[in-house]
Amino acid sequence: MHWRVSSLISCGVAAAAVLLGTANAAPAAMMPPAVARAGLAAVQAHCSACHQETAPGHFARISEERKTPEGWAMTIFRMEHVHGVTLTAKQLRIIIRYLSDVQGLAPSEIRAGRFALERRPNHAILKLPYNLPVMCGRCHSLARVALTRQPASEWLKLINFHVGQFPFLEYQDGSRDIHWWKIASTQLPVELAKLFPLHSVAWRRWRNRPPADLAGEWVVHGHAPGRGDYYGTAFITRTSWDRYRARYVLHYANGAAFNGSSAAIVYTGFEWRGTGTLGGNSVHEVYFASTNGARIRGRWFLSGHSELGGDWDAVRTTGAPKVMAVMPRALKVGTIRRVIVIGRGLGGSVDLGPGIHSRILARRPYGLILSVHVNADAAPGYRTVRVGDVQGSDLLAVYRHVDRLQVEPAFAIARLGGGTLAPVDAQFQAIGYTNVHGAHDKVIAVRLGAMPVTWSVEPFNAEAAKREDVRFAGTLNQDGLFLPAEGGPDPKRQFSADNTGDLYVVATRRTGNAAVVGKAHLIVTVQRWINPPIY
Numbered sequence: 001m002h003w004r005v006s007s008l009i010s011c012g013v014a015a016a017a018v019l020l021g022t023a024n025a026a027p028a029a030m031m032p033p034a035v036a037r038a039g040l041a042a043v044q045a046h047c048s049a050c051h052q053e054t055a056p057g058h059f060a061r062i063s064e065e066r067k068t069p070e071g072w073a074m075t076i077f078r079m080e081h082v083h084g085v086t087l088t089a090k091q092l093r094i095i096i097r098y099l100s101d102v103q104g105l106a107p108s109e110i111r112a113g114r115f116a117l118e119r120r121p122n123h124a125i126l127k128l129p130y131n132l133p134v135m136c137g138r139c140h141s142l143a144r145v146a147l148t149r150q151p152a153s154e155w156l157k158l159i160n161f162h163v164g165q166f167p168f169l170e171y172q173d174g175s176r177d178i179h180w181w182k183i184a185s186t187q188l189p190v191e192l193a194k195l196f197p198l199h200s201v202a203w204r205r206w207r208n209r210p211p212a213d214l215a216g217e218w219v220v221h222g223h224a225p226g227r228g229d230y231y232g233t234a235f236i237t238r239t240s241w242d243r244y245r246a247r248y249v250l251h252y253a254n255g256a257a258f259n260g261s262s263a264a265i266v267y268t269g270f271e272w273r274g275t276g277t278l279g280g281n282s283v284h285e286v287y288f289a290s291t292n293g294a295r296i297r298g299r300w301f302l303s304g305h306s307e308l309g310g311d312w313d314a315v316r317t318t319g320a321p322k323v324m325a326v327m328p329r330a331l332k333v334g335t336i337r338r339v340i341v342i343g344r345g346l347g348g349s350v351d352l353g354p355g356i357h358s359r360i361l362a363r364r365p366y367g368l369i370l371s372v373h374v375n376a377d378a379a380p381g382y383r384t385v386r387v388g389d390v391q392g393s394d395l396l397a398v399y400r401h402v403d404r405l406q407v408e409p410a411f412a413i414a415r416l417g418g419g420t421l422a423p424v425d426a427q428f429q430a431i432g433y434t435n436v437h438g439a440h441d442k443v444i445a446v447r448l449g450a451m452p453v454t455w456s457v458e459p460f461n462a463e464a465a466k467r468e469d470v471r472f473a474g475t476l477n478q479d480g481l482f483l484p485a486e487g488g489p490d491p492k493r494q495f496s497a498d499n500t501g502d503l504y505v506v507a508t509r510r511t512g513n514a515a516v517v518g519k520a521h522l523i524v525t526v527q528r529w530i531n532p533p534i535y
C-alpha cells in the first residue's frame with residue numbers, strides 16, 4: 001500500500017520537475033517518502049554549501065548526473081579528501097542511498113560496465129567507439145565512463161576537473177601525440193553525452209517502479225575458478241524496505257559443504273550489495289536482480305582479495321520448470337558418476353541421450369541427484385538434458401579424450417604484496433576441449449569445463465630466464481593460484497630489483513604417455529596503492 005502512495009506522489013513531483021527541467025530531483029518510487037526526505041535533507045546539510053540548491057531539490061552539478069552506488073561513493077570520497085567535506089558513516093550511507101535511488105542507472109544501463117562493479121580480474125577492456133580507449137581508458141577502466149550519465153556540459157566539467165587535478169595528463173604517452181585537449185574539450189563531451197546521456201527512457205521507466213521483493217527461497221548455482229562448481233539453496237528474508245538477510249546451504253560439485261550467510265542492502269531496486277561469509281571466508285556480494293525480481297546474478301569475492309571469487313546465478317524455487325546446469329558438466333565414456341542436475345520443478349524421467357543410463361538417487365529443491373553410467377561407446381559431444389517436459393542444451397558433454405587445454409585467463413596480472421597492502425593473486429583454470437566431427441566433417445571444439453591438471457611456471461622469454469623471474473616472482477600452487485612474492489628492493493636480485501616477473505603459467509594433463517599442455521601469460525608487477533570501487 002505504502003508503495004502505491006509513494007509512487008503516486010513521485011509521479012506528481014516528476015511531472016513538476018520535468019517542467020523545471022530537473023527530472024532527477026524528484027524522489028523515485030524506489031524509496032519510502034520519509035527516506036527520501038531524510039536523503040534530501042542530508043544533501044542540503046552537507047553538500048549545498050558548495051553545490052547551490054538552484055530549485056527545490058536540484059543541486060548544481062550533483063543533480064545533473066546519474067550513477068551507481070559505487071560511483072557516488074567515489075565522488076563523495078573525493079569531496080571528503082580533496083574538498084574537506086566531513087561525514088559520519090551514517091550520513092554517508094543516507095546520501096549514497098538517496099542519490100543512488102533518485103539518480104541511479106537502470107538495469108540496462110549497467111550492463112556494459114558491470115564487470116567493474118563485480119570486480120572481475122583480468123577482464124578484457126570495454127570496447128567503446130570514437131577514440132575513447134585512448135582518450136579516457138588509459139588510467140582507469142572505461143567502465144568508470146560507461147557507468148556515468150550526464151549532459152555534455154557536465155562531461156566537459158569532468159574533463160576540466162581531470163586536467164586541473166592531473167595536469168600531466170596531456171603529456172602522457174597516448175595523449176602527447178594527439179591533440180588531447182582539443183578533442184576532449186570540443187567533440188568528446190558531445191559524443192559522451194550521446195552515448196551516456198542524463199535522460200533516458202530506460203531510467204524514466206525504471207525509477208518509477210517500486211522495487212521487487214527479493215524474499216523467498218532460491219535455487220543457486222555458480223562457479224568459483226580454482227575451486228569448482230557449486231549449487232544449493234538460498235533463503236532470503238527481507239528485514240526492511242531495502243535490507244535483506246540471506247542464508248546459503250550450498251555444496252561444491254564433489255559434495256563438500258559451502259555454506260554461508262549475508263546481510264545486504266539493495267540500491268536502485270536491483271543492485272544487491274551484501275557482506276557475509278561463504279565457505280568460512282568473509283565475502284562481498286555484488287549481485288543484480290532481474291527487472292522482474294525473478295533472477296539474481298553477479299559475483300561474490302573475498303574481502304581484501306577481490307580477484308578471488310565466483311559467479312552467482314539464482315532463480316526462485318517456484319516458477320516454470322527449468323534445467324539450469326549440470327555438474328559435472330563433462331562425463332568421460334565408460335565411467336559411472338554422481339551427477340547433479342540443477343533446476344526447479346524437475347519432475348518426470350531423466351534422459352541424457354543415447355548411451356547414457358541414469359538413475360535418480362534423490363530429489364532436492366534445487367534439482368536432482370543422479371547416478372549416471374556412460375557406455376564406453378557413447379558418442380562424444382554436447383548432450384541435451386531432458387527431465388520430464390523440460391530440457392537444456394549445451395549443459396552437458398561426453399568425451400573420450402581431452403584434445404586441448406586452454407588456460408583461462410589467457411593473460412593475467414598479479415601484483416606484489418607490500419607492507420599493509422595485500423598482494424593481488426592470479427587464479428587460473430585449465431579448460432578442456434574435445435574435438436568432435438560434425439556435419440561436412442567440420443571439427444567442433446566441445447568445451448568440457450575446468451579439468452584437474454598439474455601446474456607449473458616457466459620464464460616468458462630469455463630476459464625473464466636471465467633475471468630468474470621464476471625463482472623470485474612468487475609461487476603457483478596446484479589449484480592454479482599464483483601467490484606473488486613481497487614487493488620492495490630484493491638484495492638477492494640483480495641491481496636489488498623488485499620481485500616482478502614475466503612468466504608462462506603451464507597446465508599439463510597426462511594420460512598414459514600422452515600429455516596435453518596449455519599456457520597463459522602472467523605479468524607479476526608492482527602494487528597498486530589506490531583501489532577505488534570502480535577500477
Ligand code: HEC
Nearest residue numbers: 046047049050061062065075076078079083085095158161
Ligand atoms: C567544500 C565544497 C564542496 C562540498 C561541501 C561538496 N562539494 Fe562536490 N564538488 C566540489 C568541487 C570544488 C567540485 C569540482 C571539482 C571536483 O570534481 O572534484 C565538486 C564536484 C562534485 C560533483 C561533480 C563531479 C563528478 O565527478 O561527478 C559531484 C557529483 C559532487 N561534487 C557531489 C557532492 C556531494 C554529493 C556533496 C555532499 C556530500 C558534495 N559534493 C559536497 C566542492 C564541494
Ligand code: HEC
Nearest residue numbers: 074075078135136138139140144145148159162166169184
Ligand atoms: C591521467 C589519467 C586519467 C585519464 C586520461 C582519465 N581519467 Fe578519469 N579519472 C582519473 C582519476 C585518477 C580519477 C579519480 C579521481 C578521484 O576521485 O580522486 C578519475 C575519475 C573519473 C570518473 C569518476 C569521477 C568521480 O567523481 O568519481 C569518471 C566518470 C572519469 N574519470 C571519466 C573520464 C573520462 C570521460 C576521461 C576521458 C576524457 C578520463 N576519465 C580520462 C584519471 C584519469
